[in-house]
Amino acid sequence: MDRNLAIKVNDNDNVATIFAQNTSDGSQIEVVDKKGQSEMLKVIGNIPYGHKIALSDIAPGAQILKYGESIGAASKAIKKGEYVHVHNLDSMRGRGDL
């Protein structure tokens, strides 16, 4: 349990989900894909357990991909290593306005 892990569930994803406690600004996180291959990534900001980190720079309006599908669009520019959540991701569906 000593590894600071983030899981990337689909090869096309541009975010991974963190399964480490207290991931803080400037720390290193190990991003593991479904085959178990991993690479290190420098974290920008503090990211809670179970929340997402950007695996590449994402332009405003671009799709944020998890499970190989869009889970919303970037509401502002997101840097590689940055925390991704409701502050910079807009849902494209299902808010009762469909």
Place this chain on the structure above:
Amino acid sequence: MKFMGYIRPDGQVGARNVVAIMPSVICANDVAQAIAMQVQGTAGFFHHQGCCQLPPDLDRVTNTLCSLGQSPNVGAVLVVSLGCEGTDHARLVETVAKTGKPVEIIHIQELGGTSKAIAAGIDAAQKLSMAISGLQREPADISKVVMSIKCGASDATSGMASNCVIGYVADKIVDLGGTVVFGETTEFIGAEHILAKRAINPTVGDKILEIVRNMEDRAKAIGCDMRKGQPTPGNIEGGLSSIEEKSLGAIVKSGTRPIQGVLDYADVVTDQKGLWIKDTPGREPEILTGMACTGAQFMMFSTGRGAPQGFPSMPVIKICGNPITYQNMINDMDLNAGLILTGEKSIDQVGEEAFALLLEVLSGKMTKNETIKYFSSIDIHVLGPVI
């Protein structure tokens, strides 16, 4: 690739060989329970339907029981009828008989009440159990497998570990020529457009959107908007940023293959192959019945908080995404997918372990829920009121 199963007269292959003790109505449950308790090799289907319901629901109950009787894990059927119920017990007996399996029926009112019906039912069930108990397992191709899928008592690990593992297995079964069925229409909300894109043609895509709309309309009819407030504040605190993310985390357990069609709740799979949707609710007693009556020989069930339920005739393999829950509920959980989140194993590795386990279960190895006999709470999903 082969497993060892029971070859049925109609060509289906069972992973279990039980005498189904099947009440045609809730009012026959106590007699059916006494019979099932006394006779070895039986499985009791103690549902709560079958009378004082509107005709479409009564048809649905009869259809579901017919489908359960046809399912390959059932070797013989004893129908326990009260006599005045709303279900069509004659059609039930005829449908099962057509598969070539032995089937008997007893009527409580006609036999002179509870004790006489129990005695007659025990005699009949014993005869059926003797008739099928000598049947031997034979090698059968994996393409005969119908896998069903569900998640329940989910937590933040489900969408990242256990559901991903089941998705891996689902793709593998489809690629080997088998059939995979998933349901829980409620969970499609927010990702139904993605499921519709995975449909083999626009007609199937439209049908997927239609079952989601119908389910939402049923909720609206009693004043509830299921889309409103999704994801919940608790979901957001846990890290889910949108309803798409939440729903995708649920449907990832269906894998990635094209969706061939949509089955109604009581439908059976005969020679349909590939990935199918069945229109079911998410609650365990109803979806497990719906999946067993499809003809699924087993279910792969993803959980994080720890769901212990099973089904009388269908082994349920529990894949636990939460490593803490796995240890805490080790006598209910079959496989630890939480090792993905601790970095000890990859999704693909645990996927292969789950596949190896399902071959063993198909060939006779008991699941945790079977060994601990956690499988009695079942029901049939109905749409209308009780009258």
